[in-house]
Amino acid sequence: MTGSRRIMWAFLSTGIAIFGLMTLVGFAMRIEQAQWVAYDPGAFYALMTLHGSGMIVALALCGMGGLWFIMDRERPMNQGLAWSAYALIVIGVVAVILSVFPGRFGAAWTFLFPLPFIGATWPSWATGAFLIGVALIMLGWTVYCVQLLGCVLMKYGGLRGATGWDLVFHHDAFVASGRPEPPPAAFAALITAVDGLFAVAGGMLVGVALIIHWIDPTVAIDPLWAKNLTYLFGHTFANLTIYMAIAFVYVALPRYANREWHTSPVLAIAWWGTLLFVATAYFHHLYMDFVQPRGLQYVGEVASYLAAFPPAVVTIFGGALLVYRSNLRWTMGSMFMYAGLVGWLIGGVGALIDATVPINSSLHNTLWVPAHFHTYLLEGVTLFILGWIFADLETRSGLVSSLLTRWMVGIGIFGGGALLLLGWYVAGAASVPRRYAMQPSPGPAISAWASVGAILLIFGLVLCLAEAVRLARARNAEPVV
Amino acid sequence: MTLRKLIVIVSALAALVFSAMPVITGARDIGVHQHHLDHAVLMLLGAIAGLALYSGSSDRESPPWLWVAVLCPFIAMLLMSPSLYSLVDQTPWLHSFDHIVFVVLAVMTAYAGQRYVRGVGWATALMLESMAIVAAFGYGVAPAVTVLSPSAAVTQRTEPSGDVAHGRVLFAQNCAVCHGARGEGGEGPPLKNEVSRKDFAQAQAWIKKPAPPMPALYPNPLSAKDVADVAAFVESLK
Amino acid sequence: MVLIGFLVAAAAILAVMAAVARTTIEPAAGQANVTSMGYRLRKGWLWALAAAAVVALAISIPSFPYGKPTTLSGKHYTVVASQYSFELPPAVPVGRPVVFDVTSKDVNHGFGIYDPQGRLVAQVQAMPDYVNHLPMRFSVKGHYLVRCLEYCGIAHAAMQGAFDVR
Numbered sequence: 001m002t003g004s005r006r007i008m009w010a011f012l013s014t015g016i017a018i019f020g021l022m023t024l025v026g027f028a029m030r031i032e033q034a035q036w037v038a039y040d041p042g043a044f045y046a047l048m049t050l051h052g053s054g055m056i057v058a059l060a061l062c063g064m065g066g067l068w069f070i071m072d073r074e075r076p077m078n079q080g081l082a083w084s085a086y087a088l089i090v091i092g093v094v095a096v097i098l099s100v101f102p103g104r105f106g107a108a109w110t111f112l113f114p115l116p117f118i119g120a121t122w123p124s125w126a127t128g129a130f131l132i133g134v135a136l137i138m139l140g141w142t143v144y145c146v147q148l149l150g151c152v153l154m155k156y157g158g159l160r161g162a163t164g165w166d167l168v169f170h171h172d173a174f175v176a177s178g179r180p181e182p183p184p185a186a187f188a189a190l191i192t193a194v195d196g197l198f199a200v201a202g203g204m205l206v207g208v209a210l211i212i213h214w215i216d217p218t219v220a221i222d223p224l225w226a227k228n229l230t231y232l233f234g235h236t237f238a239n240l241t242i243y244m245a246i247a248f249v250y251v252a253l254p255r256y257a258n259r260e261w262h263t264s265p266v267l268a269i270a271w272w273g274t275l276l277f278v279a280t281a282y283f284h285h286l287y288m289d290f291v292q293p294r295g296l297q298y299v300g301e302v303a304s305y306l307a308a309f310p311p312a313v314v315t316i317f318g319g320a321l322l323v324y325r326s327n328l329r330w331t332m333g334s335m336f337m338y339a340g341l342v343g344w345l346i347g348g349v350g351a352l353i354d355a356t357v358p359i360n361s362s363l364h365n366t367l368w369v370p371a372h373f374h375t376y377l378l379e380g381v382t383l384f385i386l387g388w389i390f391a392d393l394e395t396r397s398g399l400v401s402s403l404l405t406r407w408m409v410g411i412g413i414f415g416g417g418a419l420l421l422l423g424w425y426v427a428g429a430a431s432v433p434r435r436y437a438m439q440p441s442p443g444p445a446i447s448a449w450a451s452v453g454a455i456l457l458i459f460g461l462v463l464c465l466a467e468a469v470r471l472a473r474a475r476n477a478e479p480v481v
Numbered sequence: 482m483t484l485r486k487l488i489v490i491v492s493a494l495a496a497l498v499f500s501a502m503p504v505i506t507g508a509r510d511i512g513v514h515q516h517h518l519d520h521a522v523l524m525l526l527g528a529i530a531g532l533a534l535y536s537g538s539s540d541r542e543s544p545p546w547l548w549v550a551v552l553c554p555f556i557a558m559l560l561m562s563p564s565l566y567s568l569v570d571q572t573p574w575l576h577s578f579d580h581i582v583f584v585v586l587a588v589m590t591a592y593a594g595q596r597y598v599r600g601v602g603w604a605t606a607l608m609l610e611s612m613a614i615v616a617a618f619g620y621g622v623a624p625a626v627t628v629l630s631p632s633a634a635v636t637q638r639t640e641p642s643g644d645v646a647h648g649r650v651l652f653a654q655n656c657a658v659c660h661g662a663r664g665e666g667g668e669g670p671p672l673k674n675e676v677s678r679k680d681f682a683q684a685q686a687w688i689k690k691p692a693p694p695m696p697a698l699y700p701n702p703l704s705a706k707d708v709a710d711v712a713a714f715v716e717s718l719k
Numbered sequence: 720m721v722l723i724g725f726l727v728a729a730a731a732i733l734a735v736m737a738a739v740a741r742t743t744i745e746p747a748a749g750q751a752n753v754t755s756m757g758y759r760l761r762k763g764w765l766w767a768l769a770a771a772a773v774v775a776l777a778i779s780i781p782s783f784p785y786g787k788p789t790t791l792s793g794k795h796y797t798v799v800a801s802q803y804s805f806e807l808p809p810a811v812p813v814g815r816p817v818v819f820d821v822t823s824k825d826v827n828h829g830f831g832i833y834d835p836q837g838r839l840v841a842q843v844q845a846m847p848d849y850v851n852h853l854p855m856r857f858s859v860k861g862h863y864l865v866r867c868l869e870y871c872g873i874a875h876a877a878m879q880g881a882f883d884v885r
Contacts, residue, residue, distance in 0.1 A: 041694055042668060042873050078544045108870050114847065115826045119670045119802040119872040142551050146605070150542060150598030158600055194604070201554075201608040202615070208558040209620045216564045223827065223847050225619025259750045288829065288868075289844045290785055290851040297785060305772045313765050320739045321757040327746035342736045346729045353721055356775060358782040362839045363721070365829055365868040429722035431839035433831070433868055436876035440837075440866075624848040670802060670873055678801045678824055692803060692877030 004072045007082050011065020012389065014090060018058035019382070023461065025051045027454050030420075033439055034447035041437035042121050045106035048435065049130075052109035053096055056238050057137060059377060061089065062385040063244030064144055067192065070185050070247055071148060075155040081147050088140030095133030099126045108435065110234065113210060113226035117217065128214050135207045141237070142200050149193035156182050162190050164268035171265060181263050185247035187271040192240050195279050199240075203233025224291060235282035242344065242376060243274065245384035246315060249337050252391040253319060256334040257326040261318065270310035277307035287360045297357065304355035308348050316341045331400045332409065332467065336387030339414060343379025347372050350425065365435070367443075368428025371421055378457075379417050386464060393471035401467050409467070412460015416453045423450025488533040493584075496526035500580035503573040510570055513563045517617035520561060520583050524613050527587025528606035534588070535595035535602065542598055549593035550601065554609040557586045561613070563621025641681040641713040643706075648714030651707055655698055664718040669695065676716045684712040784841070784854065791854050793817045800828035800845035802872050805865055805880030813860050813884050819853040821845045828878070829868025835861035842868050857884040 001009070025047050031037050032044055068082055099105040103126025107116040111134070116127045152162040157179070160166065166174040167181055174181070182190070206229035213219045254261045283300030286292045319341045328334055350372030354363050363369070394400055401409075423446045428434075432443040439447065500523060511519070560582065569576040590609045594602030653662060659669035666672070679687060688708050689699040699708055747753055793816030799806040801824035811817050821830045823845040830853070831842040843853040857863075860883075867878035 040668060041876065045870075045873060045875075078542045081542075081544050081547060106873070110870070112827050112869075115871065118825045121666055121668065121670055121873045139551070139555065143547065146547055146551060146594075146597070146601060147542075149604055150547075150601050153600040154540060154542075154598055197604055197608055201612050204555060205558060205612045205615060205620065208555070209616075212559070212562045212564070216562070219563050219621050220623040221621070222619030222623040224849060225615075225622075227827070227846075229615070229619075288842055289846065289849075290853065291846070291849045294785055297783065298780070301779065302776065305775065309765075309768060312768060313761060317757075317761055317764060320736060321753065321761075323743060324739050324757070325742045325745065325747035325753055326750075328743045330743070338736075338740060342732060345732050345736075349728045349732070350725055353725055356779045358779050358784070359721060361784060361841055364842060365831075366839065425722060425725065431833065431837065433866055433876075435870040438876045679804075683804075687804065692874055692879065694874065694877070 003079050004069055004076070007072075007079060007086070008065045008069035010083075010086060011061050011068070012385075014086075015058045015061030015065065015385070016389075018054055018061070018093065020461075020465075022051050022054040022058055023458065025054070027451075027458060030447060030451045030454050032437065033444065034451045035444045036448070036451065042104060042106060044437040045108070045435075046100045046104045046122075049106050049108050050097065050100040053134070054093070055377070056109070056234075056241065057089065057093055059241040059381050059385070060141070060237065060244070061086075063241050063381070066385070066388050067148070067185070067189055067244045067247050068144070070251055071151050071189050074183070074186060075151050077147055077151050081143060085140040085144040085147070088143065089137050092133045092136030092138075092140065095129050095136065099130035099133060103129060105130045110230055111210065112230060113206075113213075113221050113223055116210065117213065124214070128211075131207065131211050131214060135204070135211065138200050138203050138207060138233075141196060142204070145193045145196035145200065148189050149197070152182070152186055152190045152193065156180065156186065162186065163272065164263065164265070167263065168265040168268050184250040184261055184263055184267060187263070187268065188243050188247040188250065191271055191275045191278070192244050194275060195236055195243075196240055198279050199233045199236035202229040203237070206230055206233070224289060227286060227289065228292075231282045231285035235285060236278060238373070238377075239278050239281075241381050242384075243278070245340075245381045245388070246311075248384050248388035248391075249315075249319060249341070252333060252388060253322060253337050255391070256331070256337075257322050257328040259322055259326050261322060267314055267318070270314035273306060274310045277303045277310075281307045281355075284355045284360070287357050288364050301355060301357055305352065308352055311344065311348065316345050329400075330406075331390065331394055332406060332464075333387050333390035333394050335406060335410070336383040336390060340380050340383030340387060343383060344376045344381075347374075347376030347380055350375055362431065363428060365433060366428040367424045367432050367434050369434055371424030371428050374424065375421050379414070379421070383413075389468060390471070393468060397471045397474040399471055399474055401471075405463070405467055409460050409463050412456050412458075412463060414460075416456025416458075416460055419453025420450050420457055421453075423447060423453065485533050485536055489530050492526045492530040492533070496523055496530065496584045497581075499523055499526065500584060501577050503576035503580070507573055509573075513566060513621040514617050516566055516570075517561065517613065517620065517622075520580070521610065521613035521617065523580055523583050524557070524587035525610055527584040528591040528610055530584075531588040531591025531593075532595065532602055532606060534592050535599070537596075538599055543596055546593040546596040547601075549589055550597055550605045553586045553590040553593065554605065554612060557583060557590075557609060558612060558616070560586075561616055561620065566621070641716045643681075643709035643711075643713030645710070645713050645717050647707075648710035648712070651703065651711050652714050655703065656711065659695075664715065672715050673718050675718060681712055681716055684715055685709060688712060784843075786852065786854055791816075791818045791852055793854065793856075795820050795852075798822070798830055798845065799824060800830060800867065800871075800878075801825050803867070803874040803878040805830070805867075805878070807865060807880045807882050810883040810885055811855075811857065813857050816854060816856050819843070819855065820850050821853060822850045823847045826871050827869045828871045829866075831866045831868035833864040833866060834859060835863065837864075839868075844869055860884050 029047055032039060104122045105126040156162040162182060164182055206226050209221050213221055250261055280299055280303040283296045284304050323338060354360055354368055354372060427443055427446045430442055432439055569579045587609060591602045591606035594605035659667055660672050661667045664672035685708050688711060691697055795818045796808040796811060798819050798821040821843050825847060828845040829842055830845050832840050834840045841855055843851045863882055863884055865880040867875055
């Protein structure tokens, strides 16, 4: 295994391990809401904190590893820095886990000031461990983003080259000059790096402020300011997990379809849009804070709408066009990637509905919110990652999974997933609040059939894991990726 | 002399003069908001100097410089702690030294970024500068008190009237398992300074009719008099 | 309504994407023909989406719930949230504009108003250090439940209040 491949698999396997653990945590929460088991609310909210922060980091780690590997083939990067970013994040995750087990920290991943400090049912050290853990994760993320930014700047000739400026505005001259055009995945890398640094600047600031407040409680913090920065970081970081993982589709789906996915001027412009709107859409988290400057509420709705255009018009449309009447081989890898595009789009529709202010008044902080983000994280990002893993395993083993296996995995992950997601959508539309250890009616009944979906989903994921292990053991071909 | 050198010298000199302001004017207690913004100006000058200082054209990574570029903004945010401000505010020379540290951190952030890979310095410098400006609007700064409309003022507080000593005994028997012996919290929320959240009447009403997961202990085993005593004890917790 | 709209859109997406996936049974010879057809289609798709976005903005922006306290008409009622209860007015009038001045004594809470049928009709955040003004006009009399809609600690799910509209 080459050094860069080892890095990718370290990120991927750690991410998948955390993902598996957090899936079980999520399941434990769901069956508590379904009233199949009973435990105290303090434990529920501690698990909720762990599930939220852990899942995002798990998906981010997978995306980071794969994207690093893809960009490393474009221009080799320093491996020590990648390992450092990995180590910082893993130490941060350990600190976060310790804050929950045994610390029982339960202020949710949002750590909305002043919740971590007032009415705490956990010891002060747990708050500190959580905040420091999150700061370490942010630091690791910063290192990663800076390196990714350096990579695209070096390879494509500064910001002008990396953004495809000349490709768009001096197209003929650019083609004639024979300079390398950034492949689609390089745009994902550039946007991840730039928006990632933008978001982490806000996250680091509020993180440091909270750590200082933890040390010296007399240091005041503006709650509205803290809320803005928390969501700037949290929303953007979560969003970027999609944009990192979409690079997998750019690279692997064309191989399955025996076609090419070129960088066109339209694709470059679409990613400029993503750069701008991913960074400004977070304002929709503060729609129900009426003291927020009014202009920002308009920015929130407009940016949320516009953020949907690049994926809908270019990436998902492009993916469908790539598959249309191609001689695509349907394997686990291609199935996951294509299904991920579908999940992303459907989750996006749910998000757009909620991003409309008057509708948000009756959906904000209801179960509609976990409904839509689980749609594009679980049936989008996770599938891109699984697709990428299977693409690698399939090419290296020369094997594909049987039709029966694919059907069973499909029923588990798509069928079970749909049941699980529908539970949230239906309950959200019925005004059941999110983040309730004990839900008002009709919450528990809906949670019960959603939990059945969750069992099916876990069955599909376990089958998937078993199949991955089978393929991984049968490595008989040279790596093609 | 090249333009680049001129920019370095002018911005460094300006930063130095600005850093010395506390010694020159002897200004004190300028407020956290203004103080953060002053530091943002210093860091802007430092970042400009740092960017202009680098004139190479690296085409390969210099990994150690990445650490400098990433850690300097982080350290700067820690040093911008408002509780440190109140310390240095009292000593002009320390304050000026503190300013010079900020300038150096900004120079390092920008220069190290450029040394790592040319162009990255702009990103790290922008990060630092935006954090410094945004800090002025909430880091150590908050709207002073809750400003309620006039109708809020009519809320009358009821003062405790119950047997605190008896309440202490009842609390130890019935409440301490979840709320801690001295109300420090545990399974249930801490009750220290509960008086700021509920007055005596509200505390009694809550104990009589609590929301799950807290169990209702009224009318059995606690009588109305017992509830008043426990409430009086809880209100006394600091 | 919202749920039905979403489900219809989701079903349409599933149908179209499944139909596209089925075309791999009969592959076309090259990529070029498909691409030029796709680019024409994409232009129409872009304009359709843009039109939908403009319509959605035009409809939604006039019904944004924000207003300055000085320009809001109606009697003001104070709502103070704290861990884990609400201080609420016992009753508010039906059919007339009212304004809830919402704040919090400790952490962030949410002030969510549920009508007698149990539907969430309006909400605003209850924040420490700030007062949010929520304008309302109730058209139905009855007992309205208030739930906390921002995670606020261990008894968040139990944090409730109620008032009457009459």
